[in-house]
Amino acid sequence: MFNTKTVSMEWGGKTLTLETGRIARQADGAVLATYGETVVLCAVTAARTVKEGQDFFPLTVHYQEKFSAAGRIPGGFFKRERGATEKETLTSRLIDRPIRPLFPSGFYNEINVIAQVLSYDGETEPDIVAMIAASAALTISGVPFMGPIGACRVGYVDGDYTLNPAQQAAADGDLDLIVAATGNAVMMVESEAKELDEDIMLGAVMFAHDEIGKVVNLIIDLAEQAAKDPWELSPVEDKSATLDELRGIIGDDLAAAYRLTDKQQRQDAVNAARTKARDHYASLNAADPAEYMGRLKLVKSLESDIVRKAILKDGKRIDGRTTTQVRPIEAIVGLLPRTHGSSLFTRGETQAICTTTLGTKESEQMIDGLEGLTYSNFMLHYNFPPYSVGEVGRFGAPSRRDIGHGKLAWRALRAVLPTKEEFPYTIRVLSDITESNGSSSMATVCGGCLSMMDAGVPIARPVSGIAMGLILEGDDFTVLSDILGDEDHLGDMDFKVAGTEKGITSLQMDIKVAGITREIMSQALSQAKEGRAHILGEMTKALGSARTELSDYAPRIETMQIDKAKIRDIIGTGGKVIREIVAETGAKVDIDDEGLIKISSSDISQIEAARKWISGIVEEAEVGKIYNGKVVNIVDFGAFVNFMGGKDGLVHVSEMKNERVEKPTDVVSEGQEVKVKVLEIDPRGKVRLSMRVVDQETGEELEDTRPPREPREPREPRGDRNDRGDRGGDRRPRRDGDRSGGGGRGGNRDRGPRQDRNDRPAGGDPEHMPAFLKNDED
Incomplete structure (x- = not known):
C-alpha cells in the first residue's frame, strides 16, 4: 500500500532517519525525520501558477510544537495549541533564513513549508530535526530548490566541540551555536556564547560544516530514491541590453544619488531617478504593460550594480566612509526621569531608546513548552515602529522580525548578567527604535547594555554589537563594517557580532548568495572585533560601569536564608502567617524550597519590618535578653x-x-x-x-529590688516502708473467710496471715489484677 523510502545513519551518537512515502502523500514533498526519539513531520506544497502582478517570492514557513509530543496537555483555558509561541516563531525563522536564498531569482510561485513536532524525547532539540526535514522535503518535492542544506548544533565544553549536545548540556556549556549549510558553503549561523574568542567561534562553524556534509549526503540518498520530477522553468530572458539602455537613461542620476550621505536626501534623489525612468517608458505602458513593468523592475538591479561596483573597485561606500569605519556615535544615559534605567544610543542614522525595569520574582515570565513550565527572569523586547524609517505602515503586535531581533540582543546580553543570588531581580529591557538606517538590533545591544548599567544591574562587562556586510563578485569580495540599510539590502551578507572586550557573546549570519568561505568569515570576525572595541570606547564615555545605587523608583529586594525546617513556620497553616506578614508590612515575601527568602518593596522600612518579623519566627529566644x-x-x-x-x-x-x-x-x-x-x-x-525588671520607656534593664524568695526547708526523708512500727489498732492475723475485726481499720477483721510485700511477685499477682493492668501475654 505504501511506497515508503527510508535512509538513516549514525550521527552524533544517535540514529538520524529520514522517511517519505507513508505520511502526507498528497503534499508535493513530505519527510518524517527521526533523531533519537524526537520526530518531526515536514510537508511542502507549492502553487503551480503565479498570481498576476506577483513580483516577490511568497515563501512561508510554519513550525509548530504539539504538546502531545511530550505527553503534556497545554495550559490555559483553551487546552489546545493556538498562536505561535516565541520559540515557534524563532524556529520558523531558523528554517526560512537558509532556504530562501536557494530559490532561483524570478521564481514567484507560492510555497508553504509546515513542520510539526510529533514526538519529543526531552534531550534532542526539535529545531535541528525540523530544519533537516524541511530541506529533505523541498529536495524531493521537485520545486526549483538549489539545496539540499543540512543543520546541526555545536556546543563547547572543556576546550572541545560537541555535536548536537542535549538541551541541558548546551545550556551548561560555553556555546550554543546553530549552523545551516550546503555541502559547499555556510548559509546561516545563530549562536549564544560565553565570551569566546574569534578563533573558537570560527572553529565551531567549520566543525559544524564538516558534520553537515554527512546530512547533505543522506538527503541526496533519499532524493535518489524518492525525488519527484523537477519543475520545468521558463528560460531566463537576457535583459543585459535593456539594463544598458536603462543605465544610459538614469545611471548618472543613481550614481549621484548614492553619493549623498544623508538618507532622506538619498532616497529623494533615487525616487526622482525612478520617476524619470517611468516617464521615459510611459508610452510603453499603454502598448505592453507587462514589458513596461519588467523594465522598471530592472531599476533595482541597476542600483545594486552601481553601488556594488563602486565599493569593489573604488572602495567608495554610499556615505563616503572607508570599509572599516564606524559611523559617529552618541550615547546618553539617564534619559528618562521615572524609569529604573534608560539610555539613548545613536549611531549615524540608527537610534534606539532603551529602558530597563526591575521587578520581583512574581514578574518573571512563565513559559509553557514541550520542556514543561519554566520561568525566565530576563526579558528583552524590541519594537520597530514604521516612523523609524519614515514610512506609513502597520503598528501593533510584534512581527516575526521584531521577535527575532529582540532574541538576538537577548542572547548578546544574557552572558554578562549576574546570577539570581547576586542580583535577585527580574529584568526587562525594552528597545524602541526611533530611527533606522543600519542594524537596529546591534543598537539595541548597545543601548540595552547602557540602560541596564544605568539601572544598577551589576553586569560582568559592557557589551557592544556591530553589523558587517559583504560585497561578493566571483572571487573578489569586500567586507564592510557598520553597514547602512542600503548596503544591507544591496549586499550579500548580514553578519552581526556582539561581545565584550573579553570575547563574543552572540553571532548571527545570514547569506543572500550560495554561501561564504572560511576566508570571508575570518576577515569579517577580525574586522568586527575592531569595530566592537571602538563602539565600547564610545559607550564608556557615557557610563563605564554599572551604578552602585538603584533608582529611587525601583523596588528593593533583600534576601535571607533560613533553615528549611522553619519554612512551614513562615508560611503557616494555609499560608496564614506569610499573608499576615505581607498585609501588615506592605512588603512582598517569596520563599523557595531551599529556605531562601526574598523580601521586596520600594520602601526600605517595609522590608526591615518584614525581615524583623521573619527573624522573630525563626530565631530562638535568649534567656536574659x-x-x-x-x-x-x-x-x-x-x-x-x-x-x-x-x-x-x-x-x-x-x-x-x-x-x-x-x-x-x-x-x-x-x-x-x-x-x-x-x-x-x-x-x-x-x-x-x-516587665518589672525593664524600664518601659528606655528599654534598659533595671536592678531587681525585690528580695529573692527564701528557699523552702527540705523535707525529712521518709522512712523505710517496711519498718513503719505500730500503725495502731489491735490487728489480728488474717485468715481466710474471716473479714471481721481489723483493729485500727474499724471493725474486727480476721483475714488470716498477711503476705510480706517484699515476697510478692513483681507486678502483683496476675490472677487478682484488674484486666487493664495485666500484661499483654495474659
Missing part, C-alpha cells in the same frame, strides 16, 4: 505577650511591677506595646517573661 512585644491576651493570672514576631510568652501578674498588682488589667491592655525580659524557657518551650 530584652525584647519589644505586644500584649495579645490578658488572663486572671497575667498577660500573654507576643515578641520576636512569632513567639508568645507569659508575664505573670507578679512580674508586671515590683509592688503588688491586684489585676493584670490595672497595668496592661490588649494591643499595648511593652518591653519584656526573658526569664526562663522550660523544656517544653514555654517562655516566662518579666
